[in-house]
Amino acid sequence: MKEIFVRMEHCTGCKTCELACRIEHSQSKTLFGAFMETPMPRRRLFVEMDGDAKIPITCRHCEDAPCLNACISGAISRDLKTNAVVSNPDKCIGCWSCIMACPYGVVNRSLERRVSVKCDLCPGRDSPVCVDSCPTKALVYTEPEEFSRMKRQAYAATAHQAVKV
């Protein structure tokens, strides 16, 4: 199953991913249109800052998802095709138990609709829009084995520089 991986060292903190996420989850699907809409489309991933560090924090779609376990209305369930943990706004009653549960702090709120909003891995697309929009390719959508392979090859390419004979 594909997942979103983050290459922290590539992130410049531009937040294009957050913007793309909002536009994708809007009605108008345009930059200016999205920000004029009610309800305001909310981001589902967060480029968090701590000092100099800029790190995109994405939903992990946890195997044993705390948000899914905490949901008291059955709004949060797993999409069996993509393995994504998704929240259904029609069933959500806005109790915010999922926000209380998520250890990563990646569940957002629609203030107007009073429902929770979270990453759905962009079901209408081949790959999530945040990944596609990142200008530095800090976000990668691939299988764990493939990401691991990428990392190994990248390191191996530089390793010879560190070796002093």
Added chain:
Amino acid sequence: MRYVIIGGGAAGVAATQALRRLDTNCQITIISGEDRVGYYRPLIPHLISDKFPEDRFNRAAGLLADLNAEIVNPAKAQSVDTRKKIVKLPQKDIPYDRLLLATGSQAIVPTIKGLKAEEVFTLRSYSDGIKLAQAAKAGMQAVIIGGGRVGIKAALALCEAGLKVTVVEMLGHILPQQFDAAAAAIVTPALEAKGIQLQTGWQVKEVTHRGKKKNVILDNGQEFPCDLIVAAVGVKPNLELAQLMGVGTDRGIIVNSNLQTSIPDVFAAGDTVQLIDVATGQSFVSGTWTNAVDMGNCAASNMAGVPQKYAGSMSIYNAVEIAGIPTISVGAIHGQSPQYEVHGQRWDNIYHKFVFQGNRLVGMLLITDIEKAGIYKTLIREGADVSQIKGKIISKTLNYATFLKQLTPETKQYAGV
């Protein structure tokens, strides 16, 4: 392998799902005393207000059928022969290899002079909800005894349905366990703005009757005539079966960290279980949906031979929006003893309160701004040493990047930074 689960609530259904994931060929039997199994109990107040349709209450269509679980309901286990490993029902005997006690809890009906048990409504089960929804008519007056979670939700639901509601809470403010006075002071005006009357600090002394009208009299002499009385004074765990079986109980069923009871092959999960509050070290009997689901998952794992330690929980562990105001309350939120260090900030409707004990965060109370609450909750639950990030917690500016950027020299090199 034959698993039998007594109880079809949050813990019982979670356990069924987990067992089926771990063991595709096993036999699972759920015995439930209710005529409706596997529904979302916390949605019951919506039967009164929003009139949610049936399918919103039921678990994902066909869930239990898909799990290939045998459901025996409504049925009450009379006893369990723990040597022969047989659950005895009036209609038949059900043998088991591993048994889960998930019998839940029941609403307490207070003993008050003049109050007749049959005229009191409680809001515990689906049928309770239907009964109250049918009796509650717009324009009626209702008195709710108890201003805790269920009392306030019932008040909002009845108010939505057009009734005039008075809530009587014996302690100084509503939600006395989940909130402190400052938090209650933010939420109270929002409730009163909806027309809900709150009488705090007084108990109901007596109920008299005048024809079909009831008269609720407080111990300060005030009288509240009404058509409906709802009791929301708490729940007590259903322990009779456990006690009959000889399972070790105190205020709840005593379990080890694998949710095993004192009797081999008998496990327990949900509202009946006595746990240790990781924030305060005190024992408590849980009463939340989330804890029941977590315990159901954990017990099932242990029953299926995959040992898993229960991660623990807090007796205060609640998220609820009251009259448009989001609130999240976790752990030791009062912080009134000298071992606690309390940091509270309030401006407008926003309230942040963090309670520390030594190096640990032990309590958090958030009103209106609940963003990223889960990060703080995790620190409380894990008993983490937060001395390095205390400032960020107090200012509520913590985010997950703080944990990820703690790179070791080795990982720094690997990450190319």
